[in-house]
Amino acid sequence: MVKLYIPLDMAAVAMGADRLAAAVAQEAAARGETIEIVRNGSRGMLWLEPLIEVETPAGRVGYGPAKVKDVASLFDAGFLTGGAHLLNIGIVDEHPWMKKQNRVTFVRCGVIDPLSVAEYEAHDGFKGLKRAFEIGPVAVVEEVTKSGLRGRGGAGFPTGIKWKTVADCPPGQKYVVVNADEGDSGTFADRMIMEGDPLSLIEGMLICGYAVGASKGYIYLRSEYPIVAKVFQAAIETALEAGWLGKNIKGSGFDFDVELRIGAGAYVCGEETSLLESLEGKRGIVRAKPPLPAHVGLFGKPTVINNVLSMATIPMIMEKGAKHYADLGVGRSRGTMPLQIAGNVKYGGLFETDFGIPLGVVVNEIGGGTRSGRPVRAVQVGGPLGAYVPVSLFDLPIDYEAFAAKDSLIGHGGLVVFDDTVDMAWMARFGMEFCAIESCGKCTPCRLGSTRGVETIDKIRSGMDVDANIELLKDLCHTMKFGSLCALGGFAPYPVESALRHFPEDFRKPALEAAE
Amino acid sequence: MSGAAQYSDERAREIIAAHMGLEGPAMPILHALQKEFGYVPDAAVKEMAEALNISRAEMHGVVTFYHDFHRAPHGRHTLKICRAESCQSMGAERQARAFLDKLKLDWGGTTPDGALSVEAVYCLGLCAHSPSALYDGEPIGRVDAEMLDEIAAEARD
Numbered sequence: 001m002v003k004l005y006i007p008l009d010m011a012a013v014a015m016g017a018d019r020l021a022a023a024v025a026q027e028a029a030a031r032g033e034t035i036e037i038v039r040n041g042s043r044g045m046l047w048l049e050p051l052i053e054v055e056t057p058a059g060r061v062g063y064g065p066a067k068v069k070d071v072a073s074l075f076d077a078g079f080l081t082g083g084a085h086l087l088n089i090g091i092v093d094e095h096p097w098m099k100k101q102n103r104v105t106f107v108r109c110g111v112i113d114p115l116s117v118a119e120y121e122a123h124d125g126f127k128g129l130k131r132a133f134e135i136g137p138v139a140v141v142e143e144v145t146k147s148g149l150r151g152r153g154g155a156g157f158p159t160g161i162k163w164k165t166v167a168d169c170p171p172g173q174k175y176v177v178v179n180a181d182e183g184d185s186g187t188f189a190d191r192m193i194m195e196g197d198p199l200s201l202i203e204g205m206l207i208c209g210y211a212v213g214a215s216k217g218y219i220y221l222r223s224e225y226p227i228v229a230k231v232f233q234a235a236i237e238t239a240l241e242a243g244w245l246g247k248n249i250k251g252s253g254f255d256f257d258v259e260l261r262i263g264a265g266a267y268v269c270g271e272e273t274s275l276l277e278s279l280e281g282k283r284g285i286v287r288a289k290p291p292l293p294a295h296v297g298l299f300g301k302p303t304v305i306n307n308v309l310s311m312a313t314i315p316m317i318m319e320k321g322a323k324h325y326a327d328l329g330v331g332r333s334r335g336t337m338p339l340q341i342a343g344n345v346k347y348g349g350l351f352e353t354d355f356g357i358p359l360g361v362v363v364n365e366i367g368g369g370t371r372s373g374r375p376v377r378a379v380q381v382g383g384p385l386g387a388y389v390p391v392s393l394f395d396l397p398i399d400y401e402a403f404a405a406k407d408s409l410i411g412h413g414g415l416v417v418f419d420d421t422v423d424m425a426w427m428a429r430f431g432m433e434f435c436a437i438e439s440c441g442k443c444t445p446c447r448l449g450s451t452r453g454v455e456t457i458d459k460i461r462s463g464m465d466v467d468a469n470i471e472l473l474k475d476l477c478h479t480m481k482f483g484s485l486c487a488l489g490g491f492a493p494y495p496v497e498s499a500l501r502h503f504p505e506d507f508r509k510p511a512l513e514a515a516e
Numbered sequence: 517m518s519g520a521a522q523y524s525d526e527r528a529r530e531i532i533a534a535h536m537g538l539e540g541p542a543m544p545i546l547h548a549l550q551k552e553f554g555y556v557p558d559a560a561v562k563e564m565a566e567a568l569n570i571s572r573a574e575m576h577g578v579v580t581f582y583h584d585f586h587r588a589p590h591g592r593h594t595l596k597i598c599r600a601e602s603c604q605s606m607g608a609e610r611q612a613r614a615f616l617d618k619l620k621l622d623w624g625g626t627t628p629d630g631a632l633s634v635e636a637v638y639c640l641g642l643c644a645h646s647p648s649a650l651y652d653g654e655p656i657g658r659v660d661a662e663m664l665d666e667i668a669a670e671a672r673d
């Protein structure tokens with residue numbers, strides 16, 4: 001029997017993976033071939049999705065992007081034994097895009113059956129948790145601190161310090177909350193790990209719960225990810241059945257339950273305190289800090305909130321040790337970053353690499369430049385609140401501090417590439433409009449400032465008092481930056497100011513847009 | 517969404533009761549109500565307020581805060597078109613505008629025959645295949661004008 005892999009990843013499904021899997025099964029039956037189709041996660045080479053992998057003695061041979069119409073010819077070409085075909089990309093592990101990476105968080109994603117506990121364990125799964133049980137909660141927190149892991153959700157706050165704060169709170173009800181809101185444009189790493197290796201997230205939560213003394217974990221998932229909800233719920237049930245969740249986990253005396261909750265289309269609910277409000281069943285209005293969620297979090301109890309990637313990286317840190325992880329990266333940016341390459345780009349996908357790789361290398365060499373074939377003009381890094389970076393800054397290494405020094409951010413590691421047809425004044429307007437649509441409404445600079453921002457950019461774009469209005473816009477940005485309660489209003493100026501700074505000419509060509 | 521059930525207080529109370537064992541049950545209840553009835557009727561909001569022991573105004577505030585919850589019946593089918601940055605980098609905004617103009621709709625509108633609602637969505641995590649959309653929960657990558665027209669036609673069947 002031949003084992004085939006066809007991803008269930010939402011991006012693969014969006015490109016026809018479900019139909020492809022059905023067609024392959026049907027064709028195999030018609031030809032009397034016995035095959036087993038595993039629905040795996042994506043390997044991250046999203047431009048090749050749907051990618052079929054065939055297990056052969058030499059390794060897993062890939063065919064992609066495969067369409068239903070290719071199925072008959074794939075069988076004709078003997079793809080079940082790795083035969084030659086136009087779509088054959090060779091051994092997937094040997095592919096240059098794979099070889100250039102350093103997969104740590106994503107080491108199992110796309111490799112294993114996401115819903116098989118046995119495969120997860122065969123690929124070092126739950127070793128991190130077992131070690132945690134051996135060394136005890138205090139040592140676990142120390143290990144996470146020493147690894148240098150910083151929150152991958154955007155702010156880059158040291159994970160170990162957060163855990164210690166919760167661990168140091170008096171015993172009692174505590175919570176572990178995973179932020180799976182992933183609202184940023186250009187990001188999909190959380191989605192991919194939850195579809196491709198959900199047990200790693202569950203293991204991370206277990207380690208966290210054990211370390212800080214919590215027995216209940218929630219995952220707050222955005223509603224825009226319907227496939228994740230299905231896969232992850234199934235993963236929870238699989239883990240429960242195998243005794244990796246629930247009471248007295250594997251005889252450790254440790255109890256832990258995990259519950260999946262779905263958001264309802266509000267970007268601001270990715271902000272941690274707004275997320276907690278939403279979990280409690282309220283409007284997702286940002287809370288003022290202090291108190292920190294670590295002290296007064298979900299239902300008023302001490303709570304660790306971490307991003308999916310932060311949490312899913314923990315098992316590997318526990319398994320291999322803090323030093324192993326800390327030795328990767330540059331400066332204070334330790335370890336690896338799963339970069340998400342998107343937008344107008346040839347080879348879009350997920351590329352995990354040590355910190356320090358130059359932005360231009362990621363865009364041009366890994367991403368292959370634009371899909372349209374036109375010159376790259378700008379890259380928005382770090383989501384809708386991130387800056388637009390011009391080509392002149394392509395030497396910038398992926399490193400929290402290096403980006404901050406250029407008034408930019410890495411955020412969740414999303415890169416959105418734009419070609420030279422982009423109108424940066426329009427993108428600036430969109431940034432403000434997005435903030436206006438998504439503002440939670442608690443503070444004036446964000447709620448009103450963003451609406452004023454849209455109006456002001458409209459005036460600039462129509463050529464009205466351009467100089468005066470640009471000054472006004474800058475002033476408005478300043479007010480939002482320093483007067484907003486959270487980073488939605490506080491960072492919305494980044495895309496606007498960076499557009500003004502690096503692409504001033506786009507704010508002085510009114511006639512074009514008036515005709516649109 | 518197709519197959520929405522007729523609203524009844526009794527059914528709403530059943531749905532609410534089924535979730536009362538959860539910590540912070542409001543969001544799961546709202547999702548369940550919308551799944552059952554296709555929207556969150558005012559009468560259901562009243563039932564929720566009573567069950568959760570909060571004021572109706574407060575409950576109403578929760579429902580209206582979230583983009584996903586509708587307070588009136590929606591189209592039988594829903595097309596969510598992404599208009600976030602990555603999709604814009606591939607021309608999504610212009611393409612969506614042309615599609616909406618053709619249907620004589622604005623964002624959030626429903627065709628007069630009640631077949632199709634078109635909503636804006638800000639990123640579906642399909643940004644390596646921009647522009648993208650979600651049709652009745654089914655993700656679609658590299659959407660073009662022709663595909664949008666096909667969806668509109670299919671929705672009306």
Ligand SMILES: Cc1cc2nc3c(=O)[nH]c(=O)nc-3n(C[C@H](O)[C@H](O)[C@H](O)COP(=O)(O)O)c2cc1C
Nearest residue numbers: 151152153179181182183270271272306307310487
């Ligand atoms: C408007 C706004 C949206 C955010 N969205 C997300 C998100 O979608 N996912 C996420 O992990 N963090 C998001 N954050 C950051 C969280 O507030 C928080 O810093 C993070 O979840 C902490 O986890 P980490 O330390 O593991 O990064 C957002 C912050 C703001 C201000």
Ligand code: SF4
Nearest residue numbers: 440442443446486489
């Ligand atoms: S900055 Fe905006 S989103 Fe953040 S608290 Fe203020 S109003 Fe709410």
Ligand code: FES
Nearest residue numbers: 598603640642643
């Ligand atoms: S920006 Fe459209 S799918 Fe991400």
